[in-house]
Amino acid sequence: xxxxxxxxxxxxxxxxxxxxxxxxxxxxxxxxxxxxxxxxxxxxxxxxxxxxxxxxxxxxxxxxxxxxxxxxxxxxxxxxxxxxxxxxxxxxxxxxxxxxxxxxxxxxxxxxxxxxxxxxxxxxxxxxxxxxxxxxxxxxxxxxxxxxxxxxxxxxxxxxxxxxxxxxxxxxxxxxxxxxxxxxxxxxxxxxxxxxxxxxxxxxxxxxxxxxxxxxxxxxxxxxxxxxxxxxxxxxxxxxxxxxxxxxxxxxxxxxxxxxxxxxxxxxxxxxxxxxxxxxxxxxxxxxxxxxxxxxxxxxxxxxxxxxxxxxxxx
Ligand SMILES: NCc1[nH]cc(CCC(=O)O)c1CC(=O)O
Numbered sequence: 001x002x003x004x005x006x007x008x009x010x011x012x013x014x015x016x017x018x019x020x021x022x023x024x025x026x027x028x029x030x031x032x033x034x035x036x037x038x039x040x041x042x043x044x045x046x047x048x049x050x051x052x053x054x055x056x057x058x059x060x061x062x063x064x065x066x067x068x069x070x071x072x073x074x075x076x077x078x079x080x081x082x083x084x085x086x087x088x089x090x091x092x093x094x095x096x097x098x099x100x101x102x103x104x105x106x107x108x109x110x111x112x113x114x115x116x117x118x119x120x121x122x123x124x125x126x127x128x129x130x131x132x133x134x135x136x137x138x139x140x141x142x143x144x145x146x147x148x149x150x151x152x153x154x155x156x157x158x159x160x161x162x163x164x165x166x167x168x169x170x171x172x173x174x175x176x177x178x179x180x181x182x183x184x185x186x187x188x189x190x191x192x193x194x195x196x197x198x199x200x201x202x203x204x205x206x207x208x209x210x211x212x213x214x215x216x217x218x219x220x221x222x223x224x225x226x227x228x229x230x231x232x233x234x235x236x237x238x239x240x241x242x243x244x245x246x247x248x249x250x251x252x253x254x255x256x257x258x259x260x261x262x263x264x265x266x267x268x269x270x271x272x273x274x275x276x277x278x279x280x281x282x283x284x285x286x287x288x289x290x291x292x293x294x295x296x297x298x299x300x301x302x303x304x305x306x307x308x309x310x311x312x313x314x315x
Contacts (some may be wrong), residue, residue, distance in 0.1 A: 010038040010212065013066050013075030015045055017151050022176050024079040027099070027203055030219050031077075038077075043069050060086045067093060070204065076212060078204040082197035082228055083170075087236035096216035097203040098225040102172035104199035104249060106132060106192045108185040109159055109174075110166035115185040119143065123165040126158055130275050132168050134245040135192050137277025156182060168192075172199035193247025193271045196231035200224055223252040223264075226292040230268045233296025238272065238303065240312045247271040248296075252289060264289055270299050272308040281306045 010031055014024035024040050031038040045065040063085050066078045070093060082098065108116055119125075121142030127133055133145045146164065148155055152173055158164045166184075174180050203219060205212045227250035234248045248270040257263045269284040283302045287295045300308075 007076065008037065010036055010077060010215075011041045011075045012038055012077040012079060013041045013043050013069050014079050015062060015066065016042045018177050019081075019152055019173050020079070023081070023201055026176075027077070027079045027201070027219065030099070031215065034215060034218055036215055041069075041075050043075070060084075067204070070206060076205060076209065077216065078202075080202045080204065081173075082200040082202040082232075083195045085197070085202055087232055092207055093204050094207040094213060095202045096205050096213045097219035098221060098228055099201055099203065099219050100221040101224040101227070102175055102199040103186070104194045105171050105186045105189070106168055106194050106198075107171035107174060107183040108166055108168055108187065109156060109182050110184045111159055111162075113184050114166070116141070116166075116187075116191075119165060126155065126164040126167040127169075129168075129195065130243055130245045131195055131247050131273070132192065134273035134275045134277055135247065135271065135280070136168070137275075138273055138280045139191070140277070152177060152179070170194070170198050189247075189249050189269060193269065194249055196235045196246065196248040197228045200228050223289075226266055226289045227251055230266055230292040230296040230299075231270075233293045234268070234270045234300045234303070237297045237300030238308060238312050244312055245273045245275055246312065247273075248299075250292070250296075253286070255286070266292055266295060268295050268299055270303060272303055272311045274311050279307075279311060281308050281311065 012024055012028050014020045028038045028040050043066050045062050063080050067090055069075045070078045124144045124146055126146050126148030128147045128149050148167055155167050159167055171183060171186050203216050230250040231248040235246055238246060240246045250266055250268040252264050253267045254262050255265050265286050266289045267286045271282045273280045281303055283299055285295050285299045
């Protein structure tokens with residue numbers, strides 16, 4: 001394995017999609033700005049070769065090949081969309097930085113600038129995420145939901161060419177590739193709760209690469225990390241993966257303590273929905289930022305008490 005001292009350039013691995021390359025370049029630039037030469041390295045993944053829904057090809061397809069390259073020493077750093085990472089830790093690897101998060105909301109991209117409420121019943125909406133489909137069905141708008149995969153450009157193309165009336169994608173992805181202009185509505189989390197860790201990046205390296213762990217730590221944003229820890233703790237406790245009908249969002253909010261002092265607290269909301277939209281279970285909690293992980297687990301326990309287990313297990 002390459003020792004940090006033998007290394008001239010820090011190799012930062014990524015998938016080949018425009019989104020992956022763009023978000024990796026921001027990390028490469030930040031590492032260079034911190035005074036260390038760095039370059040991107042593109043890794044092919046099984047997910048790139050398949051057009052099947054993620055639920056079929058398996059959780060972690062996008063991230064496994066990149067983690068393998070990290071373990072083997074082919075690359076030194078991996079940049080993942082955090083929401084695509086399985087909740088189980090990968091022994092030997094560490095998330096050294098969670099940089100400041102991009103807008104976590106889901107976004108509607110429709111023709112003629114229509115917002116969701118303006119789409120007539122029977123309109124055809126593309127999304128493959130069971131979480132989005134379930135919450136959308138629960139709104140009872142009579143929309144028809146079609147599976148959707150492929151890169152962002154091809155998804156947007158299906159709206160432009162009339163195959164679909166609208167698609168729902170993560171706003172963060174569009175912002176990163178410079179296409180925020182196509183968003184016709186960014187959903188309030190009350191309407192559509194985003195995936196745990198949506199809009200956040202996970203910057204990962206080998207845990208024994210101590211010097212690099214320290215270098216990357218400079219890119220960490222404490223509030224984003226606490227938020228994402230809480231959201232992912234919900235998912236992990238529910239034993240659900242990135243394709244489960246589970247949404248969660250946390251943010252650091254200011255509130256007053258008993259003595260009237262302003263303190264920062266973590267506000268966490270989560271939803272579990274039946275895929276057919278027949279049931280939606282919501283819960284929320286506010287607590288100390290330092291207890292992010294516990295807050296997530298407590299909220300998941302509450303959701304399970306309310307009957308979430310059956311909804312998560314639905315095949
Ligand atoms: N599941 C694919 C994926 N992984 C990360 C993003 C967008 C960027 C992000 O959430 O950080 C997307 C596309 C989407 O959900 O529309």
